[in-house]
Amino acid sequence: MHIDPASFRDPSGNVFLIDEKVFRTVNAPAIDDFEYVESTELMSRLVEKGWCVESKVVDPKSLNGFAGNTKYVLQHSKIPFISYPYEWPFAALKAAALLHLDIHLLALSHGVTLSDASAYNVQFIGASPIFIDRLSFVRYHDGDLWVGHRQFCEQFLNPLLLRALLGIPHNAWYRGRLEGIATEELNRLIPITKKLSFRILAHVVLQSSFQKNARKRPDATQTEQIKQARLPLASLVNMLGKLRTWIEGLEPADTGPTVWGDYTKSHSYASAEHDEKHQFVAEFAKAVQPKMLWDIGCNTGDFSMTAIEAGAGSAIGFDFDQAVLDLGFSRSQKTKAPFLPLFLDAANPSPDQGWAAKERKGLQDRATADGLLALAFVHHMAIAKNIPLKGLLSWLTGFAPQGVIEFVPKSDAMVQELLRLRKDIFEDYTEEAFFGYLQEFATVERSLQVSQSGRKLVWYRR
Numbered sequence: 258m259h260i261d262p263a264s265f266r267d268p269s270g271n272v273f274l275i276d277e278k279v280f281r282t283v284n285a286p287a288i289d290d291f292e293y294v295e296s297t298e299l300m301s302r303l304v305e306k307g308w309c310v311e312s313k314v315v316d317p318k319s320l321n322g323f324a325g326n327t328k329y330v331l332q333h334s335k336i337p338f339i340s341y342p343y344e345w346p347f348a349a350l351k352a353a354a355l356l357h358l359d360i361h362l363l364a365l366s367h368g369v370t371l372s373d374a375s376a377y378n379v380q381f382i383g384a385s386p387i388f389i390d391r392l393s394f395v396r397y398h399d400g401d402l403w404v405g406h407r408q409f410c411e412q413f414l415n416p417l418l419l420r421a422l423l424g425i426p427h428n429a430w431y432r433g434r435l436e437g438i439a440t441e442e443l444n445r446l447i448p449i450t451k452k453l454s455f456r457i458l459a460h461v462v463l464q465s466s467f468q469k470n471a472r473k474r475p476d477a478t479q480t481e482q483i484k485q486a487r488l489p490l491a492s493l494v495n496m497l498g499k500l501r502t503w504i505e506g507l508e509p510a511d512t513g514p515t516v517w518g519d520y521t522k523s524h525s526y527a528s529a530e531h532d533e534k535h536q537f538v539a540e541f542a543k544a545v546q547p548k549m550l551w552d553i554g555c556n557t558g559d560f561s562m563t564a565i566e567a568g569a570g571s572a573i574g575f576d577f578d579q580a581v582l583d584l585g586f587s588r589s590q591k592t593k594a595p596f597l598p599l600f601l602d603a604a605n606p607s608p609d610q611g612w613a614a615k616e617r618k619g620l621q622d623r624a625t626a627d628g629l630l631a632l633a634f635v636h637h638m639a640i641a642k643n644i645p646l647k648g649l650l651s652w653l654t655g656f657a658p659q660g661v662i663e664f665v666p667k668s669d670a671m672v673q674e675l676l677r678l679r680k681d682i683f684e685d686y687t688e689e690a691f692f693g694y695l696q697e698f699a700t701v702e703r704s705l706q707v708s709q710s711g712r713k714l715v716w717y718r719r
Contacts, residue, residue: 258273258274258275258320258321258323259273259274260272260273260274260323261273261274262612262613262615262616263377263611263615263616263617265612267390267392268284268286268287269283269284269286269287269372269392270282270283270284270287270331270392271284273320273323275319275320277335278332278335279332279333279334279335280315280319280320280330280331280332280333281312281330281331281332281333281391281392282317282320282324282325282327282329282330282331283327283328283329283330283331283392284327285328287392287395288328288329289396290392290394290395290396291329291392293368293369293396294369294394294395294396297367297368297369298367299363299364299367299369299394300312300391300394302363302367303360303363303388307385307387308356308359308360308363308387308388309360309387309388309389309391310333310334310336310380310387310388310389310391311333311334312331312332312333312334312391313331313332314329314330314331315330315331315332316330317329317330319332331391333389333391336380336382336387336389337382337549337571337624338549338573338597338623338624339380339618339623339624340380340381340573340597340599341377341432341607341617342376342377342412342416342427342431342437343427343428343429343431343432343435343600343607344428344599344600344601344607345381345428345599345600346579346582346583346586346598346599346600347417347420347421347426347427347509347579347582347583348582348583348586348587348590349381349384349386349586349597349598349599350376350413350416350417350427351417351504351505351507352384352386352586352590353376353379353381353386353413354376354409354413354414354417354504355501355504355505356379356386356387356388357371357374357376357378357379357388357409357413358497358500358501358504359501360388361497362494362497362498362501364394364397365397365490365493365494365497368396368397369394369395369396369397370394370395370396370397370401370403371393371394371395371405372392372393372394372395372404372405373390373393373404373405373408374405374406374408374409374412374413375390375393375405375408375412376412376413376437377412378390378393381597382595382597383571383589383593383594383595383596383597384586384589384590384593384594384596384597385590385593397490399489399490400487400488400489400490401488401493402486402487402488403488403493403496403497407440407464407468408436408437410437410440410460410461410464411436411437411438411439411440412436412437413437413504414460414500414504415437415438415439415440415443415461416430416431416437416438417504417507418443418447418457418461418507419438419443419446420509420510420511420579421507421508421509421510422447422451422457422510423446423447423510424509424510424511425511426511426579426600428600432607432610435610435611435616435617440460440461440464440465440468441465441468441469443461443465444461444462444465447461456499456503460500509579509583511579512580530707530708530709533705533707534560534632534707534714535559535560535563537661537705537707537714537716538560538563538564538567538630538632538661538714539563539564539566539567540567541564541567541628541659541660541661541716542563542564542565542567542568542569542628543567543568545568545627545628545659546568546569546570547564547569547570547626547627547628547657547659548569548570548571548627549569549570549571549572549573549624549626549627549628550564550565550569550570550571550572550573550626550627550628550629550630550657551572551573551574551575551626551628551629551630551656551657552564552572552573552574552575552629552630552632553575553601553603553629553630553631553634553653553656554575554576554603554631554632554633554634554637555572555574555575555576555581555585555598555630556576556578556581556585557581557584557585557588557598558572558574558585558588558589558596558598560630560632561574561596561630562588562592562594562596564628564630565594565595565596569628570595571595571596571597572595572596572597573596573597573598573599573626574596574597574598574599575598575599575600575601575603576598576600576601577600577601577602577603579600581598582598582599582600585598586598601620603634603638603642604638604642604644606619606620606621607619607620609622621655621656625656625657626656626657627657627658627659628657628659628660629653629654629656629657629659629660629661629662630660630661631653631660631661631662631663632661632662632663632714633663633665633671634662634663635649635650635653635662635663635664635665635691636664636665636669636671636672636675636686637675639683639686640672640675640676640683640686641675646683646685646686646690646691646694647685647694647697650662650691650694650695650698651694651697651698654695654698654699654717654719655698657719658718658719659702659716659717659718659719660716660717661714661715661716661717662695662714662715662717663712663713663714663715664688664691664712664713664715665710665712666687666688666710666711666712667681667683667686667687668710668711669708669710669711669712670710688711688713692715695715695717698717698719699717699718699719700717700718701715701716701717702716702717702718703715703716704716
């Protein structure tokens, strides 16, 4: 048993992990609010809608003495894979923002509000967002301000506006500043013509101005004004509703061609060869039945879907092209497939970070996949990013005990394109070296050539 290193921020309760079980203590400061929320029908409504993780009160002895004098201990359903807002594509961040607003509006109708607006309180099962922080729900008192407004803007709204207004993806900036995108910084980037919008004026320009002025005024004055401020319930509901309508209509501004946006049409396979590739993946998934499949370089998720149809329980896809991620997420939403596409720069994957480099786990420490797909991926890393082939295969095979990795030879048109404007310094990028390195980490169960250029799919077992 160990305490989750990210739960130190919340005085309301701590998160404990015991094997595959997740527990949450309800500490003394949170008991009154917890009991009030429990007296309403809110939580059952949220769970019924699939908006909030299910929880139950259990005996404090479940924590083997670590609960102390805690009156309540909750046991939560475990989320299969924890992802972070800086890994979500635009469409996923938008879905999470809308869920947060929908939950807040429903909570208010039950006399409950949210104590914060952290994007980290939302996770995904497939493309469906789900709220995980049971203790964020507190009793609403008439006239309460929306104390999470600034946090909602920085962690949801501002990252969305960055791409909707300026065509800049939020991922790298968000990863570099875990609390989101500061309103004052976003305000400096927005052109004056776009600031004429009432919504931009209210949520960005004026908020930025308020924050600047607040730093210039005595703390006592600020505190007294905040204590006296009141926001009628109708005004709060109206504010949340209008914000929801605005966010629902946001779309990325960078809708032009991307690096791999048309890959499914422009790949160098003949139709029969492409079918062979899908068949190989289907046979792998049917035989292995991976509970969780990782698809590195997933594009829009075609092969993840093939694997799911053949028996994979769920799939997490990773790619760096924003357009294909948004397409993959939208398809997963429509089909309700258990597929979640996430942003990944594979040459610079998500590291351990936050307080003491333990608050947010790096990609490799978060979960272990049962199966792996790395199709049309190795040559981009080895040739375009100069990643050593041996190290790359060690990294890939470390994710899952079995998987399918594709080798694309130098004779292939895609590799020739990568080498077109640079010197070929990759002496060990050969089929012989590929198989030699791979067999240092795993055995080859099966291989199949799937193109005239010599592309091969390799089924490995670690």
